Amino acid sequence: MAQRFNWLRSGRVITGLVIVTGLVLCAVFAPLLAPNDPTEQDILAILVPPVWLPGGDWAFPFGTDSLGRCVLSRLIFGSRIALTVAVCGALGAMVLGSILAHIAGYFGGWVDWVIGRVVEIWLSFPPVILSLILMVGLGAGLQNVILAIILVDWTRFCRVLRSDVMVVAQRDYVAAARLLGFSHWRTITREILPATLPLLITLMSLEMGVAVVVEAILSFVGMSVGAEIPAWGQMIADARADIYSAPWVLVLPILAIFVTVFGFNILGDGLRRTLDTRLTQTERA
């Protein structure tokens, strides 16, 4: 039983978990943590530098932007958008992609052929272009950002998982389960899914990082949430004008994105290493 939690011993997983947990706490307790209202404009305090620079003010620990809004508060509230998109987008892409991957890999034959061709066609569009086209078609808004991410990125899951499913489906224990009277659905969920789950979790974690970046790009071009809701991409867009006089307004949201993506990636990478080796060991032993 002890080896079940082996993955907790990996430094990468711990680092990733700490970062991601921190983010989740920020998002959940944003109203308690933020020192100011993120949308309140204080025209008397425009472009106040952060506390560690001369002229800083503890009322605005990370300074203010060109409209006099508190940068720290906006960052904290921005994590809500980032995480919502990360979780919903990645989950949706995973569900769609992995269902199709399991169907294709398990049944093979023409089913696999059809799904494989669709994935290929999908992948022939550059993802950024595809998401922009989708956004233009769907219109701005948070739901549509999530939908765009799902529609663009399900292929990642599908392609990678399909080959894994195929390998597992070839095993005799899958045939044995069928011969013991298991239905297709039961065979997939009881015999195949447990084997592909580690890969699924890993991909999911990486995909959350991707989703954060995509959301930032789309909110940067004003395709995401409206201007009244703070989002990191929007903060970057707003800060462009004052890039020389107040670089922190630009650098801080970029840093937030960077740390978030880093957290998801290192978590995913750590999980891949620990879960995968455990698998190959049991498989080979």
Add this chain to the structure above:
Amino acid sequence: MALLDVKQLTVSLTSKTSTLDAVSELTFQLQPGKTVGLVGESGAGKSMIGRTIAQLLPPGFAVTGGELLFDGEDLVGMAPERRRSLLGRDIAFIPQEPLSALNPVLTIGQQFREHLEHIGKGGAGWKDRAAAELEAVHLHEPRALLNRYPHQLSGGMCQRVLIAMAFASRPRLLIADEPTTALDVSVQARIVRLIGEMQKRDGTAVIFITHDLRLAAEICDDVIVLYAGRQAEYGPAEVLFRDPAHPYTRCLELAVPDVTGDPRGLYLLPERMPGLKAIADLKGCRFATRCPLADDTCHTQEPGLAEVAPGHVSACWKSFATEGITPPPAPAVAARGSEKILEARGLSKSFVTNWRLFGGASHFHALKAADFIVRDAEFVGVVGESGSGKSTLARTLIGLETPTSGTLQLLGRDIIGTDGGTRDWRQKQMQIVFQDPQSALNPRRKVGSIVAQALEVGGPRLTAEALEVRIRDLLSDTGLSQEMAARYPSQLSGGQKQRVNIARALCRLPRLLIADEIASGLDVSVQAQLLNLLLRLREELGFSMLFISHDLAVVRYLCDRVLVMSKGEIVEHGETEVVFSDPQHPYTRSLLAAVPKGVRAPQVEELSA
């Protein structure tokens, strides 16, 4: 002077806290042109010597004592450059798994060329040289072969290619590590003969590592029997087989069934060979825990290797007392019913091999009009080489393939292309035991959940207690201890896995088991236990079995009747004793002739390829 002189060689697994010996004080000499066999079960240390010479010891293992002299040079302490120049050139290897020894993405020619370059025979004209070497191992059209990829060749052909490569440098020493284990008996006979032929041509000395005492007795000059890392016995092959001095040698021989002679039981070695840790704690003879002749002295004092006859040594206090070890009597002939369990009429299966839009398709007939009956409580063997259609037959019977034509009746009920209700019923009545327990057991399920898997669906839901009881019964039926229920398959030994595999198939008490090569790849003592288990289970539960195997001796021991298959056709069938003692079809005769019998100078009839 001996070509290879091994003196007191000790190989150990060393860690900070302990030193565990995997091979202890191995001593033997090998003269040019001679063959020595290393025989033992897995874990006996028989692969270690080859690995030591090749410097391919597993991590943590090292030579901790003794000498290994090749033509007077110390192979252990030699400079790495010198060793590299010897390996592949003066010392060659033939591996166990021919397919995995060849690189799948390179052609045979590319790999041959690389090897020729390594041994200094590359350069212009390499193709002619490679073709000549391939010709020497009786491969047809060697030039065309150079352009093929390994997966386009059969296992036997791959092994020939590797033999051609090994002998290309005219080595003085060849190490063959179970070179025929993965191959069919008839292919084995040809490969073994080929090695002998090449050996004679070049005067090569051979170390032949095998688990098959009879095969070793047939082709080797001397045989070393290893047990738990120590030489149990070392002597001339015929003497060792005919008149063994060491109890272990005798037990090994009696643990495998014969294809000829009076029927007899199999000698059952209790427990398992001690592991490295256990060996270190043993005070007396390493075999004492399983030896039928052990007494107090054996448990306290370790016997040294003593000469029992000129050129024949044995490590036992009671050498030559082995006459007292006799096999149990042959299993009683079970009463067979007359009820037809399975009846196949004209059962055929063909695969489309080359499908074209216009001009139709070509077919490969894997199974041609098979007619046979399996009766109540009857074990029917199916023998034949790989590619003879044995596995297609199994897959068709169990429903993994749909037959192209013919009828199949289970207990008088048609079971081809039928509705869901019949399918459920069929799955309850007929189960398969897959060949490779590694692949057949879900590594993420615990043993308890695997054996009772069939109860998850179909039939009324069982209470947790009833399920518990069923699991307990299945485990004890198949000779597994109750603690196993909580383990994962990766924590079991090969023999235990195969028992779990059988337990799962028996869960709903089927009337018919299809067993696909379930006793191959196991150590002889484990195999003997498994065969007896099947016989006992038949007595207790009364099922029939279709037992597919390439091992004719095992089929003779276990099965009442036998079907001989060749190229998708049943060429001969009948009572096992009758077929084996008086084979009618030439194919059956050649199969029987290829089985090693422990007698030297095999005159094997050539099988039509």
